[in-house]
Amino acid sequence: MSDPMRIRAVLTGDKVDVKILMGHVMETGQRKDADGNVVPAHYIVKVTASCNGREVLDADWGPSVSKNPYLAFRFKGAAKGDKLKVTWTDTAGESRSDEVAIA
């Protein structure tokens, strides 16, 4: 099972500052292990964020994003206490969602 994301969402002025840490191996599929076998690709392909059901971010990712990725972005039009939900989906079809209240 995947680890929970660490999400911070803070309202400053009219914008919400979002910082997300995700726990993921982000294997590119280009590496070989000690025995010379290719380590199969396993990385996040989609990240979405929604605030009170309204989509605020939709990102397509590839293998060049680092292990345990860090993502920061800002968006407008939310109030304190609103729920921000972040979801990622990876090449194995696994997905994880976490939700925080905007502070």
Next chain:
Amino acid sequence: MGRWLACLGLAAALVSGAARAADATEQALDEYRDMFGDENPAELWELRGQALWTEKRGPRQADLTACDLGLGPGVVAGAYAQLPRWFDDTGRVEDLEMRLVTCITRLQGYSEAEVLARRFGDGDKKSDLEALSVYIAKASSGQPVNIPLRHSAEQRAYALGEAAFFYRAGPHDFACATCHGDNGKRIRLQAMNKLSDAEGARRSYTQIPAYRTSQGEVRTIGWRLYDCFRQQRLPELRFGSEVAVGLSLYLARNAEGGVMAAPSIKR
């Protein structure tokens, strides 16, 4: 005479040029660390460690909140800054990781072999010890390292650690002091501190456990010592052995008064 002075001037310029280059490298590294700010991926380990501390697990279905890290059962805040230390119940000096092994085996009923088999995490193969270590070390962040060496066994462990630090061995005739015996040295981009001195020991010791960007893993003092032995081409440093605990006690004591700032982020 004039030529002499010119030569000296040139030499001085070269020396200060080299110093500037080293400073610039250090500054670039500091900027790199600053870019992460509060967002250290070690937080993911901290979250997992916190969950592992309170989750009922193992053959006995127990959590770890009865674990005594030296300040009383269940006290986590400030405990790491006062480890390694003597424990009456096991009759030996233990560092954080060995203390966790003691608690996990006694409270939860896992075998020591089971716990140690995954002492170092690697991708999907996650280490409970590393996650718990980050959680507990973070709860000492901002606290001064305090190793009074009151018990005679602690003094013996310190003496053993000191002897091991300066002991030259292996195919390269290396000791810990070979690389860590002087300030201002670097291996690739990593600054080497003089760990026998308070100043250098504080700079290094207070930063561990740390997230290693190049490995995508959190590493503890136990791993650091293990890997230092490997790099010196010495026989494997047994986890939790007297030498391993002695060395971490030696480093901790030397760093006394330094303010804990773990988990940090490294290359």
